[in-house]
Amino acid sequence: MTTFFESIAASLTAPATVRSRVTVPLHFPDGYSTVAEVLTFHGLADSKDHLLLAFGDWDGLLNEAADGGNTPLVRLHSECLTGDVFGSERCDCGPQLREAVEQISAAGGFLLYLRQEGRGIGLYSKLDAYALQDTGLDTYEANRALGHGDDERDYTAAAQMLGAVGATSVRLLTNNPDKAAQLTSLGINIAEQVPTGVHLSEANHRYLAAKRDHTAHTLDLPAAVVPALDPAAVEPVPGPAHEEILARVDALIPRLRERAEETEQLRRLPESTMSELKAAGVFQILSPKALGGSGLGVETYAEVIRRLSRGCASTAWTAGHLAEHVWMLARWPRRVQQEVFAGGPAPLAAATGAPVGTADRVPGGYAVSGHWSFASGVMHSEWALLAVQHNGIRMQALVPVAELELLDVWHTAGLRGTGSNDLTAQHLFVPEHRVQDWALLGAADNPGSRIHPDPILRTPMAILLNLVAPSAALGAAEHAVELFREGMMVRKVKNTVETRQSDSPLAQARFSRAYGQLATARLHWEEAVRLAAGLGARHSDLDDGGRAAYRLSLALSGEASAEAVRLVAAGSGGSAQRLAHPLQRIQRDVNVLLSHPTLAIDPILEQAGRGLLGLGFTVPSF
Template sequence: MTVVSEPFTPLAVAVAAAAIRSRVTVPLRFPDGFVSTAEVLTFHGLADGKEHLLLALGAWEQALLDTDVQDPAMPGAGPLVRLHSECLTGDVFGSQRCDCGPQLREAVEEISATGGFLLYLRQEGRGIGLYPKLDAYALQDTGLDTYEANRALGHGDDERDYTAAAQMLGAIGATTVRLLTNNPDKAAQLRVLGIGVTEQVPTGVHLSPANRGYLATKRDHTAHTLDLAPADLPSDEEMLARVDALVPRLRERAEETERIRRLPDATMADLKEADVFRVLSPKAVGGFGMGVETYVEVVRRVGRGCPSTAWTVGHLIEHVWMLSRWPRDVQDDVFADGPAPLAAATGAPVGQAVKVPGGYSITGRWTFASGVMHSEWALLAVQHGDARLQCLVPMSDVELLDVWHTAGLRGTGSNDIQAEGLFVPEYRTLDWALLSAADNPGSRIHPDPIIHTPLATLLNLVAPAAALGAAEHAVELFRERVLVRKVKNTAENRQADSPLAQARFSHAYGLVATARLQWDEAVRVITASHQRRPMAMTDHERAQFRLALALSGKASADAVRHIMAGSGGSAHRLSHPLQRIQRDVDVLLNHPTLTLDPILEQAGRGLLGLGFTVSAF
């Protein structure tokens, strides 16, 4: 896409003339094999006294002649020009923290093809210098964006001045140009300095997992023409349609999932192909940045196929979201290989941490590590004095204990993790209170609203979502069953002809409808809190939220039990999906997010304005 500027008009700023000092021909070869030839020009009389270079590329003489016979106010007039600020880290060392190296390579090829000039300007770090730029990188690792870091060091957002660039262009006769840039400030400065810009030609968008946040900040802060949305970004409806298409396959593999006590490889491949794990991942790292409503609906619909898969999927999606709340240096690690790093997370029981040089030594045995069978990373809770920390460790550094032998949710493979004296670098530890808060390090990096959501909000959603989806599937199965089943010792041809069976089905249907209504109420409360800043629920809203989820889970479980009671003995065969649904839902109801008695007590206190006695409620 090309952005056409306003027609060139003469400007009032007078710029001293510069003179060409020398010319030398230099053959160019880039690491990917691209070759070109540049005539490199140096200059006398540049305003800042620096050793800037002009690389004349392609048929540049003809490009200058073509300008003379065109109306300089017409779009497309002038040689193609790139003002490229020196970037040692990106241009030479291939740093992924910026897009400078790829832009340099792209510019040489584009200008060589059409004729024009690449100006290599000695103004590292947007004019602040190499050392200060690296200092700014260190501040960015603490959560500041690129502009905030500059200001914290006492510099301006962008200290570059293009007076020397205008002098160089004037010396070679290029007073009207087509500018290859995404930065509107470059075009504005050149016009003020007397260089006509007839067309602003955007460069490509050179994304890497490490530079998405940097590019997003340039787009949002200084209006760079950058489209950072993933090319394959689906709508919420498209994402849910992908999940719906998976449900039949999840049902076919539910028995295998339970038998092998983990998600089958084919299921993981299907989920990754559908990009399910990118739902809450920030857009700046290539994720979809969707909201809580879509997230919980994904879990619920997966639950219609297999509750164990829904539990695992819900937590793996959620843990990507947890990783996106960490400081930038950790995000550079975990998102280096893609937008959806898979991590297990557990805090039960909390391990112990001892401060050592450079970090912590942690020891513990952590249970209920959801998603552990499919993860590269583990998020482990530890206690250090009065502080609770979360530690991020590679799965290869810990011991996985095969202990997940349960009556239900067997397919989640939520095994134990053990570590003894494991060293964790300090930058991969984070105070739990900071991680949990709406104002977390990641919220200063990513604009996606979901990153500002308090941690406990999403932690409470997976169990009731999976239970509701399972109950909805159970009603489907019960309907199919009563319409064909012949009950022994009765006169009816099928169970559905019995008034008692009709009443039982309508009761089960109504219980699921109740579960759905309570579920909708919980999601409504979350959505309302998202309309405010900060995204914090009042005690009354938190009580409403937890109570609605608990009552939704209870109604889902009641529906499943009611269905099983009317489904006959054969429904208890291990080959029948109803018995597996019942066992899975029974286990879900024992999770702390659905354990009814303490939730009723705390919700009552919140609704009565008495305050909670459980801080995590």
């Protein structure tokens, strides 16, 4: 007599039949032994060589289940060559297989060994995903970067196998809700979902956390499995060098241009852009080598921002600040580094210093309150670095973004894709170890510089904080001049006799002026980068004259970049005023960049003049 569940299964899946049965004794490296009856099948939906391993008195258990008694314990185990055979600790597959065999052997039931390597993407693609994970992506982001789905497994064949042996109601051994959902939809009754153990190690903590956070696996994990942070005890993993990083960034530029309008509309970076930036290693360029970062310097950092801005200024701004904030986190004491870098070499954090909040002493830490603006990158961040003040001393508090209220206020003319929204908190408790003196963190001699030998950590914080806006302005201006040149070679201007704009002497002169402004911007920018580049190796800061020259060069570079864009936009006709036109977007982005304090020309000219004349600064933060 056909049961209710059998009839449902028959309607949803074609039947499979048992092809062969063979008894196989099993012996595991830890000494555990048991016996399995291994079944193969005809008629599986995907035609793969899946196996069903039957343990215990499974025939008797099926008869008992038919009479309303106990149901067999079942595990769907997807093949994992690296974990099952070679004992890889990057996942928990090997320990789960070993655990499942023992549990099912004791209770009676089935282990379905499914040939769906790498959550269905295949062995080679899984190894490619591992390589991307080494650059900072989690297991799901790596799949997406390769063009795959988060999980491509289909359990139709599993339902067919269970149906072929008459197991239409099971106790499912899993932490994965998708397995239960798919089997249920395929007509298999899940009488109980039995959790597997949590097989945690330092190597797989981030992998398990991603399964918990992305696909709702029922996993109870500690906050972190702390990696070693003693550089002498850690073999650095070589990250991409300067030229390789730049080549990766150049490859992104066409796609950033394609997504520039989408980025504006989303008012944050698209997930595809974030995945590509992570895969390219952009966020870890300033991260210490001992933590898996690239440990590169000022020249690489500034050039990456400049080149990203040739594709999309909002992307350059966001990526530049997120990479910079990784570097800021690496300046904190060891305890905080162990916490935030446990998940990889590039923890993402927003940072905001205006207006400054308050921090009141409470037992064990501080009660932090404030309303902070311009939190660039917050839409993609796990942490926030907040400026606070306690007893007249400026400090920085490190807070999980999830504990803050995010205000959606970033509605601007330019840089719309940065999502630089506001954050608020009222009497939020922050542990004492996550609040530090700003002057200590910002100095050349900071806690992180005593842990890691990378010279970039000895670069004073104010130096890098001033580089993003002028680098982004220069890259955007370079894109604008490139677009202008392309347009001039083909564009016919109304009410003129020339066949194309480039044939006009006036247009030729305009292009020369824009090109000259761009050359000026580039020379000032290169001079500023040169001044900054050697500071980490010397473990020193610029004197007043050097700081004045540095800030002045950056401001003049930004001013010349903006003038180049203005000349281009004014000579590009009415079509360039459409909101979707790249030149219109570039013009709006650069206008917003020039309003940033790092490029605000009037106060910079005043303070730079004082510094160059030896009169001292009247603005201490300059």
